[in-house]
Amino acid sequence: MDEAVALLLIRSLFAGWTIVRDECGDWRATCCVVVSSGDIGGLLEALAAVDPDAARRAVSLLREC
Template sequence: MNERVLLLFLRRIFPEWSILLDQDGTWQVSGHVRVSASSIDGVLDVLAVVEPEAEDRVRRFFR
């Protein structure tokens, strides 16, 4: 999936988080914590740890 499309999905699923992809390809995530990640996998790892319902929210969105 294209990273920009995934960015739109993540913003919709987690509206309380600020999720940005900068020009250098670095992901910036801020909410309960502030994190930078070099890949979408890093962003998803962070959300899975700090948002106990993250997996369920993603599943419900894509049903």
């Protein structure tokens, strides 16, 4: 998946979070805590761990598609 498209998708699925790609190319998400990862899969795992409700909503929305 194109990184720009992935960023838009993740931002819409985790609407309460500010999600960016930093100057080093790492993925970073900020809400009540900051999580980061060198790849998108790691960021999604971290988001699911710290915000399981948002992860469940994201899975539910994706299943509807």
